[in-house]
Amino acid sequence: MSQPSLAPFIRSRPWLKRWMVPFANWYASAQGYRKLGLRADDLIPEENDTVQLALKRLPPKEAYDRVFRLRRAFQASLSHQLLPPEEHTKPEEDIAYLSPIITEIEAENQERDDLEEMFVPKRKQVAASVKKSH
Amino acid sequence: MMLSRSSISRSCTRALQRHCVCRRTQIRSLAAAASGSFQYETGEEAGVKYASRDLPGPTTTLTVVAKAGTRYQAQPGFSDALEKFAFKSTTRRSAVRMIREVELLGGDLSAYHSRENLVIRAKFLREDLAYFTELLADVISKTKYAPHELNEQVVRVMKLGQKNLLANPSHLAINSAHGLAFHRGLGTPLYPTSSTTFSKYLEAEEIYNFALSAYSKSNIAVVANGTSQSELSKWVREFFEDAYTGGRKLESPPSKYYGGEERIAHDKGNVMVIAFPGSSSFTSGSSWKPEIGVLAALLGGQSSIKWTPGFSLLAKAASQHQHAHISTQNHGYSDAGLLAVTVTGTASHVGKASHSVVEALKKIASGDVSGEDIKKATALAKFQALETGQDINAGLEATGSGLITGGKAYQIDEIGQAIDKVGEDKVKAAAKSLLDTKATVSTVGDLFALPYAEDIGLKI
Numbered sequence: 001m002s003q004p005s006l007a008p009f010i011r012s013r014p015w016l017k018r019w020m021v022p023f024a025n026w027y028a029s030a031q032g033y034r035k036l037g038l039r040a041d042d043l044i045p046e047e048n049d050t051v052q053l054a055l056k057r058l059p060p061k062e063a064y065d066r067v068f069r070l071r072r073a074f075q076a077s078l079s080h081q082l083l084p085p086e087e088h089t090k091p092e093e094d095i096a097y098l099s100p101i102i103t104e105i106e107a108e109n110q111e112r113d114d115l116e117e118m119f120v121p122k123r124k125q126v127a128a129s130v131k132k133s134h
Numbered sequence: 135m136m137l138s139r140s141s142i143s144r145s146c147t148r149a150l151q152r153h154c155v156c157r158r159t160q161i162r163s164l165a166a167a168a169s170g171s172f173q174y175e176t177g178e179e180a181g182v183k184y185a186s187r188d189l190p191g192p193t194t195t196l197t198v199v200a201k202a203g204t205r206y207q208a209q210p211g212f213s214d215a216l217e218k219f220a221f222k223s224t225t226r227r228s229a230v231r232m233i234r235e236v237e238l239l240g241g242d243l244s245a246y247h248s249r250e251n252l253v254i255r256a257k258f259l260r261e262d263l264a265y266f267t268e269l270l271a272d273v274i275s276k277t278k279y280a281p282h283e284l285n286e287q288v289v290r291v292m293k294l295g296q297k298n299l300l301a302n303p304s305h306l307a308i309n310s311a312h313g314l315a316f317h318r319g320l321g322t323p324l325y326p327t328s329s330t331t332f333s334k335y336l337e338a339e340e341i342y343n344f345a346l347s348a349y350s351k352s353n354i355a356v357v358a359n360g361t362s363q364s365e366l367s368k369w370v371r372e373f374f375e376d377a378y379t380g381g382r383k384l385e386s387p388p389s390k391y392y393g394g395e396e397r398i399a400h401d402k403g404n405v406m407v408i409a410f411p412g413s414s415s416f417t418s419g420s421s422w423k424p425e426i427g428v429l430a431a432l433l434g435g436q437s438s439i440k441w442t443p444g445f446s447l448l449a450k451a452a453s454q455h456q457h458a459h460i461s462t463q464n465h466g467y468s469d470a471g472l473l474a475v476t477v478t479g480t481a482s483h484v485g486k487a488s489h490s491v492v493e494a495l496k497k498i499a500s501g502d503v504s505g506e507d508i509k510k511a512t513a514l515a516k517f518q519a520l521e522t523g524q525d526i527n528a529g530l531e532a533t534g535s536g537l538i539t540g541g542k543a544y545q546i547d548e549i550g551q552a553i554d555k556v557g558e559d560k561v562k563a564a565a566k567s568l569l570d571t572k573a574t575v576s577t578v579g580d581l582f583a584l585p586y587a588e589d590i591g592l593k594i
Contacts, residue, residue, distance in 0.1 A: 056282075056285075056286075057281070059281075111230060111231065112230050
């Protein structure tokens with residue numbers, strides 16, 4: 001699922017962005033997933049219908065690479081090792097490959113809910129008269 | 135909430151226009167009824183050809199006919215895929231929104247493809263013409279062809295179509311007969327027959343490229359029934375401006391008749407299709423042979439009246455083999471046709487009835503038919519041709535394909551006259567020439583019991 005994010009707020013303010021970017025870069029590498037060869041989008045919990053559908057919609061190459069990264073990270077984690085530095089995810093490789101698809105699916109579902117929801121208001125007079133008769 | 139603000143304002147302006155549109159159509163419809171004309175008026179706006187026929191009535195049928203049937207598809211299954219992609223998400227609205235909007239207005243959307251054409255059709259109330267013209271323009275020029283829609287929806291429906299074809303002996307036989315008669319082009323099956331289509335050829339990107347050619351302005355025609363020419367031309371000019379231009383031109387070599395025999399084992403029924411080179415459709419112009427229509431009616435097989443086999447030769451023959459049904463149809467295309475006699479039923483009766491098909495043809499060729507029967511057949515052929523023209527859907531497709539190829543619209547009056555002129559000797563000559571050519575025989579079912587083409591006296 002896509003999470004709430006401050007990023008759009010910050011990105012729309014250049015002065016704030018200039019101030020935040022170094023901190024954000026430091027924070028991203030401090031999280032440690034890059035040292036296991038993962039990307040940020042690999043960490044999105046996948047145990048729900050939306051993300052499952054998004055995973056199905058990945059192009060075959062992307063899906064294969066994702067599984068490879070996850071298995072390599074599991075292996076590294078089990079053996080209590082970090083990957084050698086040349087295999088770390090580089091900041092420019094750490095791209096959002098899955099979250100745009102998730103956003104799209106959420107928008108689709110939202111639209112479907114909006115269009116299929118039919119709101120039938122209770123008529124006030126009838127409700128009042130029913131109450132009176134009792 | 136349901137409709138965006140822009141679409142609300144649009145529908146408001148349309149509601150304002152509605153009054154004057156209604157008044158004008160009423161005047162028109164009276165005039166049309168008085169003149170009693172079924173003629174199409176044709177024109178061209180924004181590079182798109184269109185035709186309309188102002189039949190009086192409260193509803194309109196609007197179609198976009200594209201010359202992109204299975205004959206012209208770039209790779210197997212593409213026409214089918216393009217048809218299934220109709221009314222999927224476009225860059226302007228999602229598939230769900232499209233359906234909900236149409237539900238609000240009351241209307242009916244559908245799409246189908248034949249061997250030569252891909253038809254996208256909307257039926258709706260007369261006053262909603264502007265909305266539905268925009269919708270169809272949207273579908274042909276702004277569909278996204280998203281890979282996930284292909285994989286999740288289009289392919290699923292296509293596979294059902296494939297199963298339907300493979301499970302139905304009649305469909306299988308008629309597709310096989312076309313394959314034998316024309317090999318490629320017209321011989322391509324209407325729905326994919328093998329799963330190679332799905333595993334090897336279908337890709338969203340490629341389908342988009344095919345759509346660029348299939349829906350390019352020179353390759354489509356807009357045909358409407360139940361709307362005035364001026365209304366249609368106005369909305370076509372406004373909404374079809376953005377339709378694709380250019381694109382690779384879809385080509386198919388001129389059809390050539392081959393013929394041959396194919397036998398397919400099947401356990402769901404027994405069908406024999408015995409076919410000969412027939413007549414192309416009326417809109418093709420010179421290669422249309424009215425005598426083939428009369429011959430088809432004379433062979434017949436199904437009675438048009440109750441409780442009697444009727445006059446047609448094959449209906450009389452079929453009444454002796456009660457578990458066999460015979461029907462004759464000329465499948466007309468733009469440059470060729472296939473006159474096909476279909477025999478269905480139990481294996482033994484189909485075998486016997488197929489003998490009588492050949493006997494009937496020989497009888498006609500030798501002139502052993504009464505003049506009265508030929509007169510009846512001429513009347514029936516004329517009725518059937520005119521009824522097809524009047525039938526809204528068939529007429530729309532025929533007119534559209536006629537417009538695209540630069541021929542004529544389906545003008546009913548001329549057809550009637552041409553069929554009236556067919557004489558007895560012409561029908562006999564047609565039957566004789568059929569027997570001289572190589573036949574096409576496609577047999578599906580219990581192959582142990584069903585005869586070979588040689589056995590029933592046909593040359594292969």
